[in-house]
Amino acid sequence: MPLVELRGVHKTYRLGESRIEALRGVDFSLEAGEFTAIWGPSGSGKTTLCNVVGLLDEATSGEVYLQGEPAAKLSDDARADFRNRSLGFIFQRFNLIPVLTAVENVMLPLQLRGVAASEARASAVRGLERLGLAGHLRHRPDKLSGGQQQRVAIARAIVGEPAIVIADEPTANLDSETARDLIDLLHGINRENGTTFLIATHDQRLLERVERRVLLRDGAVASDEAR
């Protein structure tokens, strides 16, 4: 059973008087342990596809299955719980909570799950140390570099051991060297932990490292190649 399965998914936005078809009948599936990139030009529907898979947005039509369960049946709270337990997110702009320290940001998904603060802190510290941020546990995001912030975001995404990590342009705001390190890091996590990654990107360096590349064009899958 695939972790994610999309059948004929359409997503339409209204922008004033006009309708924008971001996804046009997408069929897509993702197996456990994959390290997959969704790529394509701007406006091709990469982010929309990630949002639908990540239960951040709902498909206008079509079917979305996550771990075999139809997403349409989930209530708003059930979707929130599913995101918390089974999904991790890495955003282009890191999206750390500015008033929380690095370790508190990483603790947050666990605390939302009801894990005791001491236990959550221990897990968060382990995760940050593993990502080379042992000296920055108590730093707030504004005291961290872009690369460090993205590492904190990665630690936050994987601390709860989610089934899938969804990353939307994770290298877009990073310099070349930091981006390269980050790609190594994501790849390493995928290999060591078997964590499934779905990455929306048009970064060629990242595309060269993934095992599967799904090209989106005008909201539809144009090609799907395994490497």
Add this chain to the structure above:
Amino acid sequence: MRALVVIAVRNLLQNRRRSTFAILAIALGFAAVNVFGGFTRYMNRSLRDGFIYAQAHGHLALFKRGFLEEGTLDPGRFLLTEEEIARATALLEALPEVVLVTPVLHFSGLLSNGAVSTIFVGAGRVHADVSAIQARASGMVGKLTLFTGKPLQDDLPYGVGLSQGLAALLDLAVDSSAVAVAPTVDGRINALDVEVFHLFQSPMDVLDDKLVDAPIGLVRELLDTQGADRLIVLLEHTGDTWDVAGRLPDLLSAEGLDLEVRTWDVLSSMYERVRNMFDVIFLFLFVVVLVVAALSVVNTINMAVLERTREIGTLRALGMRGSRILALFAVESGILGVLGSLVGATLTVASWVGVEAAKPMWVPPMIARRVPIEVHLVPEHLALSFVFLLALSMGAAFFPARRAVKRGIVWALGHA
């Protein structure tokens, strides 16, 4: 929940200036309502105690049925007889709530200094009872001496008190002699020599040139009756007034006494008017405070929601439920409400201490004398204000936060 509180507190600290303004707005509102509420309580208490104790009107007054409507036209017909007074007094004094029962006989006529005469109205009272009633007053009312001269004595019935305006009109002073002329209950004219024992200020300017206070013995002799037009009843507790007033008609009927009962608040029209006036002012103030405090919190939370829209999207993406987002902002505004109320309570107590120390003077209604202004802090009002402002603060956060939650995660994440 701990994470919510941490995020809330740090965000409030992050925006110190904005948070401080919101806290101050709530605090000033809290203090304004409670200080003015405390002054209103003092006013109402003073008016009530002024009427019941200082003026010795008691809690209840009993009249012969019809006296209040026709008594002025035919006073003799509606006077309580000596026997009725005795029976009613015995009945009343048997009630556990009753402290004292005393007769009063009002009279009017001419007062003459030998050369000039002028009209007067007055009351004949048992002054030992009047003193007993006045002695039970508490607070500012209990500390006042309402006359200059010597107190009236029941065993010296010729000694009267005059309002200062009346004394001035007739050029009378303490120890001066005068003649009181009044019609008896049978309609004949009677006159008695009196001596001015003391002078007092009328509670109302319009009556200051007309009032006479006298021992009931003098008035009974002048009117040639042993009756009274009313019985004044003093209760142990003011709160028992309406319960006793409700029970009395049946008790009196059973005794064969056809008497009407009136409570102090009904007889004191001034109390009702002033209380209503202060209630209206308080309501206006309360609404203004409510609006200012609510707008302040709404503005603070609106700004917070607007600035942190992407953060809301992130939290929801991480799995925070919409209800917990609402709780997050409710906690933030709740903290504003709690801190605002605590600062407000401090301001209230400081204002109270300031008033107690400075003792600013004024002339309140119904007590014609400069007295210190007081603020009576009411713990229930403080607690109620705290709960109300806390609920208001948390309620004010609800709508902006709910709006943000309803806009959707993708929209929130895309917010700059």
